[in-house]
Amino acid sequence: MPKVLISDKMDPKAAQIFRERGVEVDEITDKSPEELKDIIGRYDGLALRSSTKVTGDLLEAADNMKVVGRAGIGVDNIDVQAASAKGIVVMNTPFGNSITTAEHAIAMMFALAREIPQADASTQAGKWEKKKFMGVELTSKTLGLIGAGNIGGIVADRARGLKMKVVAYDPFLTEERALEMGVEKADLDTLLKRADFITLHTPLTDQTRNILSKENLAKTKKGVRIINCARGGLIDEAALKEGLDSGHIAGAALDVFVEEPARENPLFGTPGFISTPHLGASTTEAQVNVAIQIAEQMSDYLLSGGVTNALNMPSLSAEEAPLLKPYMALAEKLGSLVGQLAQDALKSIAIETEGAAAELNQKPITGAVLAGVMRAYSDSVNMVNAPFLAKERGLDVREVRHDREGDYHTLVRITVQTDEGDRSVAGTLFSNTEPRLVELFGIKVEADLAGKMLYVVNADKAGFIGRIGSALGEAGVNIGTFHLGRRATGGEAVLLLSVDQDITPELLTTLRGMDGVKTAMALDF
Numbered sequence: 001m002p003k004v005l006i007s008d009k010m011d012p013k014a015a016q017i018f019r020e021r022g023v024e025v026d027e028i029t030d031k032s033p034e035e036l037k038d039i040i041g042r043y044d045g046l047a048l049r050s051s052t053k054v055t056g057d058l059l060e061a062a063d064n065m066k067v068v069g070r071a072g073i074g075v076d077n078i079d080v081q082a083a084s085a086k087g088i089v090v091m092n093t094p095f096g097n098s099i100t101t102a103e104h105a106i107a108m109m110f111a112l113a114r115e116i117p118q119a120d121a122s123t124q125a126g127k128w129e130k131k132k133f134m135g136v137e138l139t140s141k142t143l144g145l146i147g148a149g150n151i152g153g154i155v156a157d158r159a160r161g162l163k164m165k166v167v168a169y170d171p172f173l174t175e176e177r178a179l180e181m182g183v184e185k186a187d188l189d190t191l192l193k194r195a196d197f198i199t200l201h202t203p204l205t206d207q208t209r210n211i212l213s214k215e216n217l218a219k220t221k222k223g224v225r226i227i228n229c230a231r232g233g234l235i236d237e238a239a240l241k242e243g244l245d246s247g248h249i250a251g252a253a254l255d256v257f258v259e260e261p262a263r264e265n266p267l268f269g270t271p272g273f274i275s276t277p278h279l280g281a282s283t284t285e286a287q288v289n290v291a292i293q294i295a296e297q298m299s300d301y302l303l304s305g306g307v308t309n310a311l312n313m314p315s316l317s318a319e320e321a322p323l324l325k326p327y328m329a330l331a332e333k334l335g336s337l338v339g340q341l342a343q344d345a346l347k348s349i350a351i352e353t354e355g356a357a358a359e360l361n362q363k364p365i366t367g368a369v370l371a372g373v374m375r376a377y378s379d380s381v382n383m384v385n386a387p388f389l390a391k392e393r394g395l396d397v398r399e400v401r402h403d404r405e406g407d408y409h410t411l412v413r414i415t416v417q418t419d420e421g422d423r424s425v426a427g428t429l430f431s432n433t434e435p436r437l438v439e440l441f442g443i444k445v446e447a448d449l450a451g452k453m454l455y456v457v458n459a460d461k462a463g464f465i466g467r468i469g470s471a472l473g474e475a476g477v478n479i480g481t482f483h484l485g486r487r488a489t490g491g492e493a494v495l496l497l498s499v500d501q502d503i504t505p506e507l508l509t510t511l512r513g514m515d516g517v518k519t520a521m522a523l524d525f
């Protein structure tokens, strides 16, 4: 009988379902990381929320582990890469607590508008300070929504019900979807300038970290009120404090913090600041939802191999799995490349297969492409929900099979339509197992998309490669592999390098300033 450990406080429904389905279960929620490491080897599954940190170190000791299940959305406490490397499936419940979290954001907005926590404390202290607390109405105010996914979408819907105007910034939001949501799509600067309230609903990624930086906070309207029920790290907390102290920011409500648990924080006690201890998902309804969902999903996997809502594995039948696995790795890498390189909202994606690839079930390949594309924007996307999310956002997805066989015995090509025109990448399998990029935006270039990479578009000129090598060397960045391609002699050329160290923003600035460089970007696979 498989054995599961529940390591964070979870609704009792989870344990009940595991037992009913024939899975042994222990609930141990008070262990230190060292103690957890001592016992983790006994379990086939680990069910958790956001408190348990599933590090590479913990997974090293998880010798029997087959599945890690997050009863919730964010998986930033799980080293998904280390789990994948160990063949452990990571699952989440992408929709179970969305309504609850959206309601918390709206509650925080009301609390800010009417200073409810401060007025409550004052009244209960016997002060009756009726003149001190003068609020603002929400009706007709502009709500700036940063991140218009599941939770952002529900917040927008509720805000419109409150007669607010909603302006949304999300690079993945199409005009069509914005129209459907009844929000105005805007760039970040416009949103910052116009919003009376700003609410954040993005995952924490390299692109969203400090999205409300000191510089961006300075662009906001005087008297703005800010809500974060998404992830700590999206706001520069020191700059937020400065803004509150100076009076530029009228109020801020945080449910999430850079350091959690936040037992101390410079923001505590700042006038206009209110907080909750990461309670976004904490309602009876949401906790029952996510507990039931994760216990069902994990039991399915442990007892019959069924896969639902996995972040690192497609849903597959036992027969198809070995054949499709390398294609899905190829498709996800190509999708991830496109997602990272596309700088604006994608309108459509065409997934073409040729040769051997065209003979296979296209759905898992499409799911893998979409999961790869959208992982650049959201950490709750997986191969199961990616096609659904693409449809919901009005992204036109086309699958085209070609009978012909071209230069390669098998080929997957992805063409995306962006505001800047069509862009296409293609890849094949070497030895039927190893994914390889073979074409990038019309330029033939052969590369393994793996780990940290640098992408450069430059004018094809003598001496350029030496100068790039020197710039990386001076920054202490070691080159692993070097791939080159060009449109024509002396024309546009691309470089794809795998590197051992991080490409810092400073190094990117240096590279972008070099003679002949048109684009330089850091990629991660």
Ligand SMILES: NC(=O)c1ccc[n+]([C@@H]2O[C@H](COP(=O)([O-])OP(=O)(O)OC[C@H]3O[C@@H](n4cnc5c(N)ncnc54)[C@H](O)[C@@H]3O)[C@@H](O)[C@H]2O)c1
Pocket (backbone or CB within 6 Å): 073, 074, 075, 094, 097, 098, 101, 146, 147, 148, 149, 150, 151, 152, 169, 170, 171, 172, 173, 201, 202, 203, 204, 205, 207, 208, 229, 230, 231, 255, 256, 278, 279, 280, 281, 282, 376, 377, 378, 379, 380, 381
């Ligand atoms: N406080 C809590 O208890 C709580 C509860 C649930 C979820 N969350 C967090 O809320 C966040 C949103 O969850 P969700 O389910 O709506 O996720 P989602 O994936 O449905 O939506 C995220 C949205 O952010 C957008 N996005 C990505 N990068 C962006 C960028 N650079 N700028 C603007 N938008 C960008 C994506 O396109 C996507 O639409 C996640 O971080 C999740 O972990 C917190």
Ligand SMILES: O=C(O)[C@H](O)COP(=O)(O)O
Pocket (backbone or CB within 6 Å): 049, 050, 051, 071, 072, 073, 074, 075, 097, 278, 279, 280, 281, 282
């Ligand atoms: O990502 C999530 O689902 C939320 O942050 C909820 O976290 P929690 O399960 O620890 O409340």
